[in-house]
Amino acid sequence: MTDRAKGWLVDLRPDERWDDEACCGDLPAEETRMADRLCDSASAATYIRARSVIRRGLAGLLGEPPAEIRLASEVGGRPVLPDHPDWYVSWSRSKSLLLLAARYGEPVGVDLEVIRPISPAAGVLRTVYPRTAELGAVDQSETFFTxxxxxxAAVKATGRGLARGARDVWLYRPSGESRCALGGIRNAGEVPWSGRTEQFAVPGSSTRVMTAVVTKGFTDPIHVDAWQLPDRPPSPVTAAAPRRLLRKEVSA
Known part of the structure; x- marks a missing residue:
């Protein structure tokens, strides 16, 4: 096992990198059926690419064909790998962008948000985080989105969900800084938690995104490969492509 922690930030918009039929081959039958049920061809293509990226990323780490990796969800919605319980995975989508991270041995959670106006920023944040006032003014996009x-990302890492778990998260804002930082997570074990935020410009557009990665412990930092697809492992195509969707995408 070479990589123990890995991340990708991927643009799912159509371009010359995408072979949607090959992407379909990375998906198991139930996911291609899910794509086939989507009425909008653009949404179906985005879904197919996103699931392909998730499975290709995991395939490179786990050494299994993408379509054969079993993915499940806990009661709170956190994704799990039943055949690889020591591996943790998290992903987030915002519009046509996907952030994916996987880590061996300790939980990981990620979040991705397209930076946009939020008003009232303090009121929105206060709906899930009662200690918003301790952060000072949060109107700046960098402050709010960090x-x-x-x-x-923290509640995805713990599996508690935003409504229930955000109250257990402690954020702080270092003096003179516009960015917020993770101070800790209550009732989440003795091992400390760490969080990192990064802002990225989307190539070929004026869009900027904020990403966060939260991990348990300080080892194995996750490097995010921005705007690069995970390598496609050499494996046979085992899932049938939803060709009706592919034809609609081409003719749209």
Whole structure:
């Protein structure tokens, strides 16, 4: 096992990198059926690419064909790998963008948000985080979105969900800084938690995104490969492509 922690930030918009029929081959039958049920061809294509990225990323780490990796969800919605219980995975989508991270041995949670106007920023944040006032003014996009993405990533890492778990997260804002930081997570074990936020510009557009990665412990930091697809492992195509969707996508 070479990589013990890995992340990708991927643009799912159509371009020359995408072979949607090959992406369909990375999906098991139930996911291609899910794509086939989507009425909008663009939404179906985005779903197919996102699931392909998730499965290709995991395949490179686990050494299994993408379509054969079993994915399940806990009661709170956190994704799990039943055949690889020591591996943790988390992903987040915002519009046509996907953030994916996987880590061996300890939980990980990620969040991705397209930066946009939020009003009233303090009121929105206060709906899930009662200690918003301790952060000072949160109207700046960097302040609001670092706080929001850290909260989302933290509750994904713990599996508690935003409504129930955000109250257990402690955020703080270092003196003179516009960004918020993760101070800790209550009732989540003795091992400390760490969080990192990064802002990225989406190539070929004016869009900027904020990302957050929260992990348990300080080892194995997750490096995010921005705007690069995971390598496609050499494996046979085992899932049938939803060709009706592919034809609609081409003719749209």
């Amino acid at each position: 706080a929001w993405t850290l909260l989302e």
